[in-house]
Amino acid sequence: GQNIDQPTEMTATEGAIVQINCTYQTSGFNGLFWYQQHAGEAPTFLSYNVLDGLEEKGRFSSFLSRSKGYSYLLLKELQMKDSASYLCAVLDSNYQLIWGAGTKLIIKP
Amino acid sequence: DADVTQTPRNRITKTGKRIMLECSQTKGHDRMYWYRQDPGLGLQLIYYSFDVKDINKGEISDGYSVSRQAQAKFSLSLESAIPNQTALYFCATSDLGQYEQYFGPGTRLTVT
Numbered sequence: 001g002q003n004i005d006q007p008t009e010m011t012a013t014e015g016a017i018v019q020i021n022c023t024y025q026t027s028g029f030n031g032l033f034w035y036q037q038h039a040g041e042a043p044t045f046l047s048y049n050v051l052d053g054l055e056e057k058g059r060f061s062s063f064l065s066r067s068k069g070y071s072y073l074l075l076k077e078l079q080m081k082d083s084a085s086y087l088c089a090v091l092d093s094n095y096q097l098i099w100g101a102g103t104k105l106i107i108k109p
Numbered sequence: 110d111a112d113v114t115q116t117p118r119n120r121i122t123k124t125g126k127r128i129m130l131e132c133s134q135t136k137g138h139d140r141m142y143w144y145r146q147d148p149g150l151g152l153q154l155i156y157y158s159f160d161v162k163d164i165n166k167g168e169i170s171d172g173y174s175v176s177r178q179a180q181a182k183f184s185l186s187l188e189s190a191i192p193n194q195t196a197l198y199f200c201a202t203s204d205l206g207q208y209e210q211y212f213g214p215g216t217r218l219t220v221t
Contacts, residue, residue, distance in 0.1 A: 004151070031208060042199060042212035043152070087151070091208050099151035 002026045004100035006088050011106045012078055020073045020086050020103045028093020034062050034073045035087040037102065043087055046073070075105075083107045112136045113213035115200050121219045122190050130185045130216050132200030140203045141183040142210065143167075143175060145196040152199065158183055190220040 004024045012018040024032070031050040035043035049055055049064035049071060061074040073086055085102040092098050113134045122128050132141065139160050144152040144167075154167030156175040164177055172194065176184045187194055197217050201210040 008149075033209070040197075040215070040217075042214050044212070045209050048209060089152075095208060096154065096157075097152075097208070097210065099153075101149060101151045 002090075002092065002098050004088055004090060004098060006086075006100040006103045008101070009104045009106065011108060012075075014078055014080060014107055014109050016078050017074065017076050018078060018105065020075070020088075020105065022071045022073070022088035022100060024069050024071070024088070024090045024098075024100075026090045026092045026098055029066060030091040030093070030095055032062075032064055032071050033087075033089045033091070033097065034060075034071075035089065037085045037087055039084070046086075078107050080107050080109070113200060113202055113211055115198075115213040115216050117216060118214065119217045121221065123221055124191055126190050128187045128190055128218070130198055130200075130218070132183045132185070132213055134181050134200075134202045134211075134213075136202055136204070136211060137180075138202040138204045138211070139180065140205065141177065142201040142203075143173075143183065143185045144199045144201065145169070145194075146199060146215075147196050155185065155198075187218075187220075190218075192220045194218065195220050 034046040037043040047062040054063045059076045064071045085104045087102045088100040089097045142157045143155040158164045158177045174186045200213040203210045
């Protein structure tokens with residue numbers, strides 16, 4: 001079967017750094033996405049990794065290791081507006097997105 | 110104006126009623142998707158369409174049907190709504206050869 005695992009919830013402090021992990025077991029791999037979703041709103045695209053390594057985009061970075069079936073999203077200089085759920089999704093061999101349940105990130109002052 | 114719109118945004122209906130959720134997009138994308146989202150679960154794909162004549166079932170299509178009336182419009186129907194179809198429903202689009210999906214604002218459906 002296909003499986004994507006993320007922690008259900010994480011808490012961090014404003015101004016700090018947090019790393020949200022995602023492990024996956026899917027039928028094939030054609031890339032991994034991270035989306036941000038504020039409560040009651042639509043998911044919005046953050047990053048896409050298809051090759052191993054770190055992709056940096058401002059305060060957010062995403063890392064991929066295909067051999068380990070592992071990715072993480074790194075958020076630096078946390079702001080209160082970063083309180084949201086972060087969804088990991090893998091593009092499988094049929095080019096369908098398989099979604100994790102999401103990690104709810106709570107930022108405290 | 111939003112690129113992907115959904116109507117209605119909220120709907121309460123009774124068990125056994127037929128209901129249609131509509132999605133329109135101005136992005137010019139060929140591919141459109143319907144998902145449902147339940148608390149604590151990931152997005153689950155209901156149906157997807159790669160063009161007007163190509164409609165495919167997703168992982169949870171039972172109890173749902175779709176219609177792709179035009180490139181820009183993709184509707185989801187619940188023929189006979191049941192309470193466990195209470196969820197947040199999202200429409201999404203993507204461009205040919207690209208896999209990033211763009212989501213509408215969602216429809217919150219409650220079946221009593």
